[in-house]
Amino acid sequence: MSNDKPNTAAPALAPNFLRNIIEADLAAGTHVRPGLPQVITRFPPEPNGYLHVGHAKSICVNFGLARDYAGQCNLRFDDTNPAKEEQEYVDTIMDSVKWLGFDWEPQQADGQSHLHYASDYFDQLYAMAEYLITAGFAYVDSQSAEDMAANRGNFGQAGKNSPFRDRPRDESLALFRAMKAGQFKDGEHILRAKMSEDAMSSPNMNLRDPAIYRIRHAHHHRTGDAWCIYPMYDYTHPISDALENITHSICTLEFQDHRPFYDWLLETLSAGGFFKQPVPHQFEFSRLNLTYIVTSKRKLRQLVEENIVDGWDDPRMPTLVGMRRRGYTPEAIQLMCERTGVTKSDGWIDYSVLEGCLREDLDPKAPRTVAVLRPLKLIIDNFPEGESVECTAPVHPHFPERGLRTFPISRELWIEEDDFMEVPNKGYFRLYPPIDDKPGSKVRLRYGYVIECTGFDKDENGKVIAVHCTYFPDSKSGTEGSANYKVKGNMHWVSAATAIAAEVRLYDRLFTDPQPDAGGKDFKLALNPLAKDVVQAWLEPGAELAQPEERFQFERHGYFAADRVDSQPGKPVFNRIVTLKDSWQPAK
Incomplete structure (x- = not known):
């Protein structure tokens, strides 16, 4: 937290x-x-x-x-x-x-x-195109697409005039009307602008008699089949x-x-x-260039069609529907856009800027809750079986007016796997068992009691499946006796008797390379294998009531949102929005 x-x-x-x-x-x-x-x-x-x-x-x-x-x-x-x-x-x-x-x-x-x-203006666009033809500013070109491309030239070579550039205006007008009437196939003719006599030698390729109308026999989602020519x-x-x-x-x-x-x-x-x-x-x-993403429509489509992601609204995608589903807030996106400014200088913005805006926006808003993402059973051997004690915690530590939340502590709890080590590393302050003649570690269960680790159980494969401890009844947080216990470790937990099962999807950046498609690189080679990790977690009671898109801070983990598609009452699904702190190095 x-x-x-x-x-x-x-x-x-x-x-x-x-x-x-x-x-x-x-x-x-x-x-x-x-x-x-x-x-x-x-x-x-x-x-x-x-x-x-x-x-x-x-x-x-x-x-x-x-x-x-x-x-x-x-x-x-x-x-x-x-x-x-x-x-x-x-x-x-x-x-x-x-x-x-x-x-x-x-x-x-x-x-x-x-x-x-734009389709609202098809009639006006067409009328103006006819005017350009009659005024000598446009002509119907009948070259093949290959000849037109060859005659356009390139950045180091001037283009060549189309053999149809000086076509009589009335002939171009008649052809244009025939194009509109559906008398030609796609690509048979095209209407081009004629800005000046020497336009085809312009160093700006976009001014070399740009196409302004083409034939396209296709059904339009608003105008139906009323048109078979469309403006560029x-x-x-x-x-x-x-x-x-x-x-x-x-x-x-x-x-x-x-x-x-x-x-x-x-x-x-x-x-x-x-x-x-x-x-x-x-x-x-200058456009927004964020690191660790691709925005090319073709490449995003490739990710979807090759099932690399789970659709356009996959929470790993940089689409707005994907960001929304992940739990990103519109306020954070607006804040990033404001912070990055509006300039004419192209540059790269590190993804951590967006993540920082998310944390800044979510921290004062998100109610706190506890989630154990990789559960390990903790048994308090001297806690009375079948009993529980109520613990309290603030809904938000900086806004006491938002009230308290309550949850029970009982004999069996769920803790995080990495909050226990059989043989601790130097500087490890969480749970570890007695070693030689030294007692096991003492830690505080956040909002609860101080406990001392006494041992652990393994299965037939040598995997730790339970940790044992004893608790000190006079050490409960918020009581006078708690001040008598000085411990360095502080762990979150949930009661095994009342915890809510939930699927939690741990999302991260989709690519490991800050510029995955720069310089013609194969962007798929930079895919992050850890961009999605699904775990079955145990959450504090009340999580089952989360509404789609409701956001929380999971203490010690980060910010999470109830999935707007898959989360259901009684069967919550949460997406990680962003971790509490940036664990990535800024792109150099």
């Missing part, structure tokens, strides 16, 4: 350059518009998987800035790839955002929903921002090279009368 007082000192504010930008915009009145807040952000996930801890940083940044500056944050699903998107992901993402502590529904009286889908993300993203009056479009750094197209597209469409100034502006910040 941690006896350290909770740290109530406010930490220094972490850097956040976006706050400086927003405050400058507010001072200048950059985004003053009738009936609209001056700060409107958005979180735009694609509904093709589960959110992970990296997404949590974007959620906290976008929703947090909107909250702090009396603005609004939209939740927008970028549902433009029907082959990979499902309603299940939409529902899970909404649930995860709300669990993390944020809500897209308005707090103002406007009554407008701030939940959006780089095209959809800025237009959706403008349609929603976004003021600050906040992305991670990998989108920095996409910003010139973002700006060009909105300026071009503004000139065409589609949008008024000021249009949204994109800002980029």
Whole structure:
């Protein structure tokens, strides 16, 4: 049990350059518009998987800035790839955002929903694409995918213009309409932007006539089969921002090279009368890189499909559903996101930072209880059989107003296996038997009596199966006589007569390498064989009443939560959230 007082000192504010930008915009009145807040952000996930801890940083940044500056944050699903998107992901993402502590529904009286889908804008996106064609800013390309890739060039070599780049505008428009009408197969044609005459020689590969529409004959989870052409993300993203009056479009750094197209597209469409100034502006910040995890969707899927983990909500996974099931608190995740700041410098954050935030959040909240994870029978030979004595302990040592908990001590108890040694190491202060002419050790049973070890029993294989001791009736904690006994060892225990059986899952980091997939490494070679250890434990009475996701500190062990899926009344299952202290060395 941690006896350290909770740290109530406010930490220094972490850097956040976006706050400086927003405050400058507010001072200048950059985004003053009738009936609209001056700060409107958005979180735009694609509904093709589960959110992970990296997404949590974007959620906290976008929703947090909107909250702090009396603005609004939209939740927008970028549902433009029907082959990979499902309603299940939409529902899970909404649930995860709300669990993390944020809500897209308005707090103002406007009554407008701030939940959006890119598919809401399919008609407008299509109309703007037709405009770009007629204005000479887009063309239908009929190259094969192989020829298009070859002609695109690379970072050291300029690309080549498509032979269809100068296709007459009316021909491109007719082809685009035929694409929409379903007259072509997937990949037969594609619509590309034409930003300038020399765009194919741009050193920025993203500006070399980027694709803005492709043919995809696939059923869409919202629009059904109404469309067989779908807009690309780089095209959809800025237009959706403008349609929603976004003021600050906040992305991670990998989108920095996409910003010139973002700006060009909105300026071009503004000139065409589609949008008024000021249009949204994109800002980029460094993504959250946590050690000892992978966040690649492909690699996470591999872990699930190869049964390395037990699904997307496995408590070892960095998905938000996995973290929630393990018992992580949204407050701790928010605290980590705040502590790590918002900068443009890519770097690694050691996982211990998140674990430290968990301990900081859980320590003042979690009621204490006793759990014996690897049980060994302790028999108090001079304790009256069939009798018990009530012991008391605080629900929380630093908050006496939360009251006391009571539990009995009896003749037979469960203690931890490693609280007994047949031959003690130097400096070992827990139970060991008489050796030669020296008596056995004396220890205090926490909240109970001082005992002296007198012997032990083994089975036919030589395994210790029971430890014997005697107790001192005048040594009970909280009584005058307890002060007469000075012992160094202090052990937790539960009465064998009243203890509650429980399955306890001891989770740890999934990987032993702080950067398991860096440099093209096979991340599976770094899997931690000790990331999950299931034990049958004995717990203090009352544990059987734990509600799903209810969290406790198991004294001397760490913080645990009742599993939100498997724990049932009378058959509790607990997951270890985090140990009491960090046992890992920080990543170098």
